[in-house]
Amino acid sequence: MSVFDGLKFRRVYSPIHNLDPRIKFIYVLAIFVIAIIFWELIPLIVLFIIQIPFVVLAGVKREWLRSMRGGAFLASIIFVTNFVVAYFAGRGLAESLENAIALTLRFIVLIESFSIFFLTTSPDHLGLALEQTGMPYEFCFAFTTAVRFVPVLAEEAQTIMDAQKARGLELERGNFLKRIRNYIPILIPLIVSAIRRSLELAEAMESRAWGATKKRTNLYVLKIHKNDFFLIVITIGILATAIFIRLYVPIPSLNQLLKGIF
Amino acid sequence: MPVIETKNLTYTYPGGTKPSISDVSIKIKKGEFALITGPSGCGKTTLCRCFNGLIPHFYQGELKGEIKVTGLNILENPIYEMAKHVGLVFQNPENQLFALSVEKDVAFGLENLGVPREEIRKRVNWTLNLTGIYDLRERAPHELSGGQQQRVAIASILAMQPEVMVLDEPTSFLDPLSAKKIFKVIYELNKKLGITVVLVEHRLDLTARYADHIIVMDDGKVVLDGEPREILSSEEARLIGIGIPKATRLYHILKKDGVKLSNTVPLSSDEMANLLKEALKVHD
Ligand SMILES: Nc1ncnc2c1ncn2[C@@H]1O[C@H](COP(=O)(O)OP(=O)(O)O)[C@@H](O)[C@H]1O
Ligand SMILES: [Mg+2]
Numbered sequence: 313m314s315v316f317d318g319l320k321f322r323r324v325y326s327p328i329h330n331l332d333p334r335i336k337f338i339y340v341l342a343i344f345v346i347a348i349i350f351w352e353l354i355p356l357i358v359l360f361i362i363q364i365p366f367v368v369l370a371g372v373k374r375e376w377l378r379s380m381r382g383g384a385f386l387a388s389i390i391f392v393t394n395f396v397v398a399y400f401a402g403r404g405l406a407e408s409l410e411n412a413i414a415l416t417l418r419f420i421v422l423i424e425s426f427s428i429f430f431l432t433t434s435p436d437h438l439g440l441a442l443e444q445t446g447m448p449y450e451f452c453f454a455f456t457t458a459v460r461f462v463p464v465l466a467e468e469a470q471t472i473m474d475a476q477k478a479r480g481l482e483l484e485r486g487n488f489l490k491r492i493r494n495y496i497p498i499l500i501p502l503i504v505s506a507i508r509r510s511l512e513l514a515e516a517m518e519s520r521a522w523g524a525t526k527k528r529t530n531l532y533v534l535k536i537h538k539n540d541f542f543l544i545v546i547t548i549g550i551l552a553t554a555i556f557i558r559l560y561v562p563i564p565s566l567n568q569l570l571k572g573i574f
Numbered sequence: 575m576p577v578i579e580t581k582n583l584t585y586t587y588p589g590g591t592k593p594s595i596s597d598v599s600i601k602i603k604k605g606e607f608a609l610i611t612g613p614s615g616c617g618k619t620t621l622c623r624c625f626n627g628l629i630p631h632f633y634q635g636e637l638k639g640e641i642k643v644t645g646l647n648i649l650e651n652p653i654y655e656m657a658k659h660v661g662l663v664f665q666n667p668e669n670q671l672f673a674l675s676v677e678k679d680v681a682f683g684l685e686n687l688g689v690p691r692e693e694i695r696k697r698v699n700w701t702l703n704l705t706g707i708y709d710l711r712e713r714a715p716h717e718l719s720g721g722q723q724q725r726v727a728i729a730s731i732l733a734m735q736p737e738v739m740v741l742d743e744p745t746s747f748l749d750p751l752s753a754k755k756i757f758k759v760i761y762e763l764n765k766k767l768g769i770t771v772v773l774v775e776h777r778l779d780l781t782a783r784y785a786d787h788i789i790v791m792d793d794g795k796v797v798l799d800g801e802p803r804e805i806l807s808s809e810e811a812r813l814i815g816i817g818i819p820k821a822t823r824l825y826h827i828l829k830k831d832g833v834k835l836s837n838t839v840p841l842s843s844d845e846m847a848n849l850l851k852e853a854l855k856v857h858d
Contacts, residue, residue, distance in 0.1 A: 436674045457672045463716040464668060509669050515623075516670035518632055519662040520683035520730065524654035527688045531681035531695065 328370035328432045332540045333441040336429055339547045343425040346554040352563045353414040355554070359421050362550070363428060372431045379427040383420065391416040406567050435459040437534075444534055457513070465506065472501050575645060577738050577770045578602040578625060582639035585620060585629055594620040595794045598639075602772060604737075607764045607784050609802070610774045611816050612791035618774045619665075621791070622742045625772070626660040627653045644737050657683065661731030663741040667723035668715070676718075676726050677702065677711040683734040701733040705759055721752030728759060738770040739763065745777065757781055779819045782806060783842040790816055803839040821846035 328336075343359065350356055367376045395412035399405065433441075439456040443449060476497050477483070483494050557563070564572075583598040595617040602608045610618050623629040627648045630637040641648050644659040664670050673679040677698050684694045702708040707725050715723060724744055731739060741760065745753035761784045764771045775781045782788070788805045790798035792814050798805050805811055806822045821840045829835055835853050840846040 434674070436678065439674075453672070456674055460672060460674050460715060512664065512666060512669035513672065515628060515632065516662075516664060517672070518628060518653045519626055519657055520734070521654040521657040521686040524657070524686050525688040529685050529688050529691055529694060531678055531685060531691065531698065533691065 324371055326370045326432070327539055328366055328428075329434070330537070330539065331432075331543055332534050332536055333429075333433045333437045334445060334534070335536070335540045335543050335547075336433060337441070339543055340425045340429045342547045342551045344422060346551065347418050347421045347425075349554070349558050350563075351411075351414055351418070353410050353417065353566050354563060354569075355557065356414055356417040356421060360417060360424065363421070363424055366428050366432075370428070370432045372428075375431050376424075376427055379431070380420070380423065383423040387416050387419055390419050407565070410566055436532075440530065440532055440534055443530065449528055461509075465502070468505060469498065469502055472498050575604075576601040577604045577606075578641075578643050578772070580624070580639065580641045583621075583624065583641055584638040585624065586636045587620075587633060588635045590635070593794055595624075595791075598791075598794075598796050600789055600796060600799060602738075602770065602787065604770055605764075605768050606786045607761070607771045608773070608787040608789065609778070609781060609785040610772065610789045610791065611776060611778060612797075613815060616791045617794040618791055619742055620794075622662060622740050622772070622774060624648065625738070625740050626656045626662050627651060628662070654686070657736075658687065658734065659736055660738045660740060661734060661736035663724075663727050663731055663739065663744050665743045665746055667720055667727050667744075667747065670727045670730075671715040671723060674714050675712050676707060676715070676729075679715070679726055680711075680730045680733050682730060687734070697733050697735070701729045704763075705729040705732065719752070720748050721755060724748060724752075724756055725759065728756070732763065736769070738772065740772045740774075742774045743776070744773075745775070750780075753777065754780055757784065760784075776817050778806070778817045779821075779842075782819050782822070783845070785841075790814060802841060806841065807839050825849070 343363070346359060347356065350359070367373055391412050394415045395408055398408035398411050403411070435456055439452045442455065443452045473483070481494065481497055484491070485494065579601050581599050584593050584596045586593045598617075598621060610621065612618055620629065623633065624637070624641055625643055625648075629635065630649070631653050637649075643656065646656065646659065648656065671679050673682060680698045680701055681694050684697060689697075699708070702711055705725050705728060707722065707729060710718065710722060710726070715726070718726065724747075728739075728741075728744070739760075744760075745756050748756065757780055760771055760773065763769050764784070773781060773785075782802055785802045788798070788800065788802045789796055790805065790811060797814065798808065798810055803822075806818050807826060811818060819841055821843050824846060825835060825840050833853065835849055838845075838849075840849050
């Protein structure tokens with residue numbers, strides 16, 4: 313089940329969770345853009361740090377750390393490749409090191425902002441945001457219903473696995489190909505049951521007037537609150553500053569800075 | 575005018591060789607609590623699907639005979655039109671909930687109908703209170719027990735304020751205690767709001783007491799149709815093998831053995847207990 317745990321959104325109330333997902337998404341995009349336009353270490357460090365208050369305010373430190381750890385492997389690959397390539401291209405040790413750290417940090421900033429978004433946005437809100445940005449309703453419905461059935465299917469997969477194991481199926485036996493084949497007796501019942509489930513769902517949807525009108529209403533509506541304006545201002549502020557610095561301020565490397573001090 | 579009326583209704587699923595229901599002619603009156611029972615595979619679910627037009631609109635196949643529900647001809651009205659008048663609650667509660675929270679699920683039907691938001695909010699709260707799940711309104715379906723899920727399913731139909739509610743074995747996935755509670759909820763909707771109830775059920779021990787009308791099916795046909803006390807006392811009912819309430823069986827066994835009991839056939843243990851107390855008093 314542990315694989316699916318990350319997909320279970322934990323319902324928490326915090327100022328960050330209550331923000332409009334559309335605005336939050338614009339914020340994430342802005343951070344994304346800034347992370348791309350800088351390749352120097354110092355601004356990327358700043359970018360990393362200014363997002364930490366969001367994590368603290370949202371109260372999702374544990375989940376956030378877990379998702380960061382999830383990215384650690386890729387981050388280390390990025391670090392090693394960049395370092396090796398730069399070093400053998402004849403740049404100095406210190407410079408290669410700084411360059412590799414900067415590019416790794418850029419990756420980490422991207423994960424950081426995306427995980428803040430997904431950890432603090434309920435799937436319900438996300439579906440609603442999709443709907444209100446003009447996505448066809450069928451698509452949004454498919455999205456939220458898929459999320460709703462993740463825990464159900466995960467539980468079912470576990471049950472089928474236990475049942476097949478009880479009949480002598482050995483999952484961790486044999487070479488790579490054999491192991492994949494071992495999963496067929498689990499996949500087939502799972503698929504059959506999913507199909508039956510989807511038929512029953514369709515029946516229940518029809519019985520609740522699915523498709524009665526093109527002008528569907530929604531119980532919830534996203535409204536921009538004071539905090540959302542606040543986030544817009546912050547986003548514009550950060551973006552404007554970043555672009556200004558990029559265009560007009562020469563950024564020293566950490567190496568130069570350290571040399572200057574000593 | 576009956577709320578549900580069928581005449582010689584016969585239906586074959588696409589690709590089916592023989593009809594799943596044949597020659598079904600029934601009438602269910604307004605405000606009635608009707609119970610449909612019969613062995614597995616006898617066509618109860620198939621009949622329910624006809625009540626809101628899932629058959630033939632969703633299932634296709636061949637439908638013969640006449641069927642009118644709340645005065646509307648099923649063939650001439652799409653399912654979403656029928657859904658305003660007839661609500662269907664299915665067997666498996668898990669597969670009738672789509673949303674990520676209870677209140678969103680209860681709102682689903684009204685949203686589809688394009689009811690204004692304030693009105694939806696009002697009706698959702700009303701329904702949640704009526705079915706006793708107001709405190710669960712923000713929970714996700716997978717955080718609920720089967721009994722709670724089935725309550726949500728009932729609430730989500732109730733919110734659309736149908737005239738008829740059809741429930742197809744709503745408790746077969748539930749334990750006896752949850753089942754009992756669900757039946758209570760259904761009975762109250764019938765008595766307090768005057769909603770016509772059609773309940774498909776095997777557990778007559780728990781439900782016969784509420785019924786005004788029992789329909790027994792076997793092999794796609796209606797074999798018995800009438801007043802519960804009469805039907806459940808009949809020899810035919812026993813032979814078909816429907817779950818006659820133990821109190822009713824006991825009454826007939828005692829009566830046959832010559833015990834003097836009053837003439838009202840009991841349908842529940844409570845009624846039987848009262849009957850026995852009375853009989854014992856006479857003997858004193
Ligand atoms: N979707 C379907 N497609 C084809 N045949 C079906 C379908 N559903 C039920 N049947 C058949 O119709 C008959 C009656 O089934 P059903 O109405 O489900 O009975 P019950 O609900 O009383 O157990 C059975 O023989 C069954 O095999
Ligand atoms: Mg059935």
